[in-house]
Amino acid sequence: MANLGVLTSLANQDDVIFIDKLTHASLIDAARFCGATVRVFPHNNTEKLERLLERYADARRRLIVTDSVFSMDGDVADLPKLCALAAKYDAITVVDEAHGTGVLGEHGSGLCELQNVTDQVDIVISTASKALGSLGGIVTAQEPVIKTLINHARSLIYTTAPPPSQVACIAAALDAITSEPQRRIRLAELSKRVREAVMQKGFVLPATTVQTPIIPLITGESDAAIALSTHLNQQGIHAPAIRPPTVAPNAARVRLSLRCDLTDEHVDQLIKAFASAPKA
Ligand SMILES: Cc1ncc(COP(=O)(O)O)c(C=O)c1O
Incomplete structure (x- = not known):
């Protein structure tokens, strides 16, 4: 509005x-x-x-x-x-x-x-x-x-x-x-860590000068995005599949969006979930 x-x-x-x-x-x-x-x-x-x-x-x-x-x-x-x-x-x-x-x-x-x-x-x-x-x-x-x-x-x-x-x-x-900048610092650390893990898993992230907490796992095919989202969901991670027309044709993805109050254990869990994810 x-x-x-x-x-x-x-x-x-x-x-x-x-x-x-x-x-x-x-x-x-x-x-x-x-x-x-x-x-x-x-x-x-x-x-x-x-x-x-x-x-x-x-x-x-x-x-x-x-x-x-x-x-x-x-x-x-x-x-x-x-x-x-x-x-x-x-x-x-x-x-x-x-x-x-x-x-x-x-x-x-x-x-x-x-x-x-x-x-x-x-x-x-x-x-x-x-x-x-x-x-x-x-x-x-x-x-x-x-x-x-x-x-x-x-x-x-x-x-x-x-x-x-x-x-x-x-x-x-x-x-x-204003008064709790540590939240931003923590979020930036988490974003960096998850981005590195995602790239190690073979996903190509959009080039960016700033490592933001929005991290797309681009699968291309919608079915692959749904399969990955379902897999993550079964591991306790809510990460929705985003499909056309929200994104361009053949650019379906799972969209990770991090928060500063995630614990290290949560992030370990997320990274472990990638390790057992279906092929990207
Ligand atoms: C870039 C951008 N602008 C505007 C909006 C709309 O914000 P709201 O949902 O608070 O209306 C969103 C998301 O919902 C957004 O991602």
Whole structure:
């Protein structure tokens, strides 16, 4: 709903939205719905993005839209490069930090903080539903943008505000993110360990500059993903199979998503479960 509110408030048929192919469906749908021309660029392909930006130099507004951490691949965007292109072609940057908030950056602000572009990204959207353990969309931007959203975002205006109990949960989670960095450090250690074990088992992980806790075990065939997910489930590990159309044809996978409160024994159990998994 936050993604819908942002794009429908800031873009219309006079504008062009450039969106990474692997960006979350909620942003792709919002881009289509707002009436702007939508140009999808190949995943993390900033050369292609630049050619598109050149081509649409006359549009009223250009918005570059991406996830920070890609939800099904666990790799990350090159935000410094996107911001440099935005500066060169006078575009607005919109970054969905759903999987970065609370997880990445020294203070847990996300990939923008980690890649040192907090001051350059125009609009950051996030959710309280992942690291914050609650529900609710979050938008951070300069005050004029926020005022525009408050007055124009129909998905905000025409829905009930979050109840106080939920807001209290979010506030407590934000406090924990600020005051308990050890959770992030632990999660990063676990991510590194599991990623190494997964690669040893012969899975090829999407190339990434940041070892995030989203780790896809790409099987290709849907049946293989279901078999692997079932196998892990029998070993006490909940890791769902993700199949087309959520991912591209022949790119089915089991999606591991780690949490900081997993014990070493849990991770041993996961790694042992791979050892006895059906062939990748
Ligand atoms: C990148 C991304 N953006 C947005 C969302 C939507 O968040 P929510 O489920 O809190 O509405 C998700 C996942 O659900 C996501 O992975």
